Every structure is written in C-alpha cells, then in structure tokens.
Amino acid sequence: MTRDNSNKNDWRYRLFDSLSYPTLILDTNKNILDVNLSFHEKFGKRKDVIGKKCHEHFFQSSVPCSSDNCPFHKVIEKKKGQSILMRVIRDGHERWEDRVFTPILDESGEVAYIRESIRDVTQVKTLEKELKGVQNVFEKVVQSSASGIVAADMKGNALLMNRAAEELFGYSFREFVRKKTVRDFYPPGVAQEIMKKLRSDEYGGKGKLTNIKVDIINSKNEKISGEIAAAIIYENGREVATMGIYTDLREKIAVEQKLKETQKRLLQSEKMASIGQLAAGVAHEINNPLTGILFYANMALESRKEDDPIREDLKCIIEDVHRCKGIVKDLLVYSRQTNPTKDIVDLNSIVVKSLSLIHDQKMFGNITIQKKMSGEEIIVNVDKQQINQVIINLVMNAGDAMEGSGTLTLETYCSRDAGKAFLEVTDTGCGIPKENQPHIFDPFFTTKELGKGTGLGLSTVYGIIQESGGDISVKRTDSTGTTFLIELPLYQS
Numbered sequence: 503m504t505r506d507n508s509n510k511n512d513w514r515y516r517l518f519d520s521l522s523y524p525t526l527i528l529d530t531n532k533n534i535l536d537v538n539l540s541f542h543e544k545f546g547k548r549k550d551v552i553g554k555k556c557h558e559h560f561f562q563s564s565v566p567c568s569s570d571n572c573p574f575h576k577v578i579e580k581k582k583g584q585s586i587l588m589r590v591i592r593d594g595h596e597r598w599e600d601r602v603f604t605p606i607l608d609e610s611g612e613v614a615y616i617r618e619s620i621r622d623v624t625q626v627k628t629l630e631k632e633l634k635g636v637q638n639v640f641e642k643v644v645q646s647s648a649s650g651i652v653a654a655d656m657k658g659n660a661l662l663m664n665r666a667a668e669e670l671f672g673y674s675f676r677e678f679v680r681k682k683t684v685r686d687f688y689p690p691g692v693a694q695e696i697m698k699k700l701r702s703d704e705y706g707g708k709g710k711l712t713n714i715k716v717d718i719i720n721s722k723n724e725k726i727s728g729e730i731a732a733a734i735i736y737e738n739g740r741e742v743a744t745m746g747i748y749t750d751l752r753e754k755i756a757v758e759q760k761l762k763e764t765q766k767r768l769l770q771s772e773k774m775a776s777i778g779q780l781a782a783g784v785a786h787e788i789n790n791p792l793t794g795i796l797f798y799a800n801m802a803l804e805s806r807k808e809d810d811p812i813r814e815d816l817k818c819i820i821e822d823v824h825r826c827k828g829i830v831k832d833l834l835v836y837s838r839q840t841n842p843t844k845d846i847v848d849l850n851s852i853v854v855k856s857l858s859l860i861h862d863q864k865m866f867g868n869i870t871i872q873k874k875m876s877g878e879e880i881i882v883n884v885d886k887q888q889i890n891q892v893i894i895n896l897v898m899n900a901g902d903a904m905e906g907s908g909t910l911t912l913e914t915y916c917s918r919d920a921g922k923a924f925l926e927v928t929d930t931g932c933g934i935p936k937e938n939q940p941h942i943f944d945p946f947f948t949t950k951e952l953g954k955g956t957g958l959g960l961s962t963v964y965g966i967i968q969e970s971g972g973d974i975s976v977k978r979t980d981s982t983g984t985t986f987l988i989e990l991p992l993y994q995s
C-alpha cells in the first residue's frame with residue numbers, strides 16, 4: 503500500500519505516524535519505502551526521502567555502508583532486531599543516535615521489510631560524559647590524598663583503596679582484594695569495636711566516627727600507630743558500605759617524643775645550672791673550714807700517745823673529714839668548677855682501666871663482669887679521669903642495684919655515619935621505679951640509706967657527659983635490670 507490522499511487516514515498510517523521516534527520502513531535492498539511523521543519533521547520531507555536508498559539519504563553516498571558499520575545485513579540474516587549507537591554531526595553539532603533495526607517478516611517467515619527507528623540519546627551521552635568527568639576528578643582527589651582511604655562492602659571486601667592506603671598497609675589494591683578483608687587491618691576484635699562505635703551516636707553521630715587512635719597491622723604484620731575517621735554509607739536507610747580515612751601517626755609521635763625529650767633535658771639543664779651554682783658556692787665555703795678541721799685533727803692525733811683512747815675518736819674525725827672533702831670534690835665536678843683536661847683516647851681502653859679499678863672491690867665478688875668491647879678503636883676527645891669517674895659511678899650504682907650478685911655488662915660500639923661513640927652499662931638489678939625515673943639525675947636524689955649515698959653520683963655523671971658534648975639516658979629499666987646509654991662525639995681529626 504502506498505500513501506496517497508485516499509488512504510492517508512487509514513488507521514495503519516495513523517499508527518505509524520503516532521510513533522514518537524523517527525522511523526523508516528526499508529525493503530531488503532535498502533530502499534526507503536516510507537517514513538513516519540516524526541522522521542518527516544526532523545530528517546527530511548517524505549517526498550525527498552521516499553524512493554532513495556538509506557545511505558543516499560543519510561550519508562549522501564551511492565555506496566552502501568559496510569556490514570561492519572551497519573546491522574542491516576545481520577537483521578536479514580538472523581531475523582532478529584539489532585541496534586547500533588552512532589555518532590553523527592548534524593547542523594555542525596555532535597549527536598548520538600541509537601538506531602534500532604527490527605525485521606518485519608512475510609507469511610513464509612522471511613524478512614520482507616525492515617523498520618529502522620532513530621532515538622536521539624545525545625543528552626544521555628552528555629550526562630554520561632559529565633559523570634565520567636566528575637568521576638575522574640573524584641578519583642584524582644582520592645588518589646592524591648596524603649591519608650589512606652579505603653571503602654569496603656559490609657562483608658569487609660575492599661571496593662576502593664588509594665595509593666596512600668596501599669603504601670600504609672603494604673598491599674596493592676588487587677592483592678588486597680584477593681587475600682584480605684578490612685578486618686585484617688586491625689588487631690583481633692578491633693574492627694568489631696570500630697563498627698560498634700560507628701553504629702552508636704556517641705562518636706560523631708550515628709554512622710560516623712571522628713578521629714580515634716588505632717593500631718594498624720600492615721602486610722608484614724607490623725603494628726603501626728594510626729588514626730582513623732570512618733563512616734557508614736547508607737542507601738535507602740540500609741548499610742551498604744563503609745569507608746575509612748587512615749593517618750599514619752608514627753612521624754608525629756616521633757616528633758612529639760623528641761620535643762618532650764628536649765623539654766626534659768632543658769629542664770634538667772636549668773635545674774643543674776641553678777643547683778650547680780649553689781653547690782659550687784657551698785663547696786668553696788665548706789672546703790676552707792674542712793681543711794682547718796683536718797689540720798687540727800691531724801695535729802691533735804700526732805700529739806697523743808699511742809695508747810691514748812682519744813686517738814680513735816680523732817681518727818674517726820679525720821676519716822669523716824676526708825669523706826666530706828670527697829663530697830665537696832664531687833660537688834665541684836658536678837658544678838663544673840674544675841677544669842677538664844681533654845685527651846684523644848680510645849674509649850675501650852678507658853672502660854678496661856675503670857673496670858680494673860673495681861675488680862678488687864668486695865661488692866663485686868659474686869658479680870659476673872662481661873666486657874663487650876667493639877673490635878675497633880673508638881677515638882674520643884674527653885677528660886680521661888672524668889670518664890673514668892663516670893664509669894665507676896655507673897658501675898657502683900649497678901653493683902648496689904644487684905645487691906652483690908648478678909651480671910654487669912659494659913658494651914662499646916660506634917656509628918661512623920652519625921659520628922657517635924656509645925657505651926652501655928647494663929645490670930641485672932632491681933630496676934628504677936617509674937616514679938623515681940624523672941629524678942635520678944637530680945643532685946642529692948638518692949634512695950639509699952642515710953650515710954650510704956649522697957645522690958650526687960648520677961648528677962655528676964650528667965654534668966661530665968654534657969661537658970664532653972655527649973648525652974646520657976636510661977635505655978631500658980624494669981624488674982630484670984637497667985641499661986644506661988652514654989653517647990659521646992667521635993673524635994674528628
């Protein structure tokens with residue numbers, strides 16, 4: 503049936519014209535037999551189109567399109583509908599068309615005609631493109647974040663993992679997805695704890711968790727101090743995913759620790775300086791009368807006969823005066839009122855010499871002494887006598903802490919790169935209780951009974967080591983013993 507004035511009101515034409523998509527009817531030779539109203543309005547007048555081949559109309563070409571680009575032949579072959587998404591330039595603008603080809607079969611089931619309808623999907627395509635652009639930006643923001651970002655489904659399977667997270671946890675995203683779930687980021691039970699907090703109102707609102715400190719477990723099973731902010735992602739009120747932002751706190755903690763150490767040292771230096779001045783003044787004042795007492799006590803002793811009972815008392819006075827003079831000497835060293843004489847010496851030889859001095863002491867009878875001297879010479883520029891005194895003070899303290907039995911270890915080593923020499927003095931004694939640790943370098947701090955310790959040993963040690971450009975600290979102390987660590991600058995020739 504061909505369209506003319508007599509049949510244009512036929513319901514079949516009306517039905518055809520009522521289709522909202524531009525539609526054409528083609529025969530199997532690609533001749534356009536008819537087009538509907540929508541086509542007529544958008545793509546060309548009926549009279550100009552009907553009778554042409556479709557490639558002539560659409561591409562102004564006498565050559566048919568190849569079957570790779572056009573599903574026309576496939577429709578005939580398969581007798582099934584086919585579609586193709588086409589990019590065309592119309593009126594200078596890019597348009598996207600979804601062209602759907604549907605076969606119309608004859609009585610014997612062969613393709614007699616083909617219906618082609620054209621759907622303009624430019625808007626969908628543009629939206630798709632925009633969405634892709636937004637996704638790209640989102641991806642870039644996520645990937646460039648310095649914090650680790652991970653999103654996971656409710657079973658804990660990772661959906662997204664940015665580069666910082668890959669670095670922090672030590673897995674590539676692919677590797678992680680294959681082997682692990684986000685629960686493996688934490689020590690046992692912590693993931694459940696985090697989910698509980700996320701679902702409660704108390705940590706930033708339901709579904710949210712503002713920064714909390716957590717231990718993170720990386721691929722090498724190492725514990726990393728970190729911080730996490732997390733959220734649950736909901737869809738229609740249903741939990742569908744979680745996401746966490748992880749921050750590595752190791753560097754921050756190290757800096758804080760260093761700052762604390764520096765503050766502590768500053769405080770110690772200030773304390774030492776003020777008490778040092780006082781001590782130096784007192785020491786000078788006491789030294790003169792002590793010399794007088796010693797002089798007269800010696801004179802009195804000499805003038806007494808051998809069997810005079812007063813002689814024993816005089817000897818006690820002389821002994822105690824010597825003890826006092828020893829304390830005064832320590833005070834002067836501590837307050838740095840003596841002039842150190844610097845020598846270029848091997849630290850190992852000073853240690854060996856100091857140890858030979860204490861060997862005969864009774865208190866070391868049952869103590870095993872271990873020397874772990876570095877194989878090479880460790881040359882330092884220090885006052886030999888003073889370092890000797892440092893070692894003896896530390897060793898005596900160790901001996902006291904071990905109460906006569908245990909192991910005393912002296913170890914030396916150095917780092918050429920850092921330009922530092924190290925000496926460690928380790929005992930297997932009682933350790934230093936936590937509450938005493940901040941005070942052990944303070945002058946006159948002692949836990950020993952009256953008359954046994956003056957509490958000047960470690961403060962003198964501290965003064966000497968500072969004077970030598972080094973540092974002293976307690977490396978470890980607990981109920982199994984204590985290690986003091988001394989650092990000295992290596993001598994640079």
Ligand SMILES: Nc1ncnc2c1ncn2[C@@H]1O[C@H](COP(=O)(O)OP(=O)(O)OP(=O)(O)O)[C@@H](O)[C@H]1O
Pocket residue numbers: 895899900903929931932933934938942943947948949950954955956957958959960961984
């Ligand atoms: N190796 C150690 N093990 C346990 N505690 C120690 C050790 N070294 C020092 N201490 C503690 O630190 C305190 C201070 O030590 P420091 O050497 O300054 O004084 P002291 O030994 O008490 O007296 P002094 O050394 O003047 O005779 C000690 O009384 C002791 O409590």
Ligand SMILES: [Mg+2]
Pocket residue numbers: 895898899955958959960
């Ligand atoms: Mg001591």
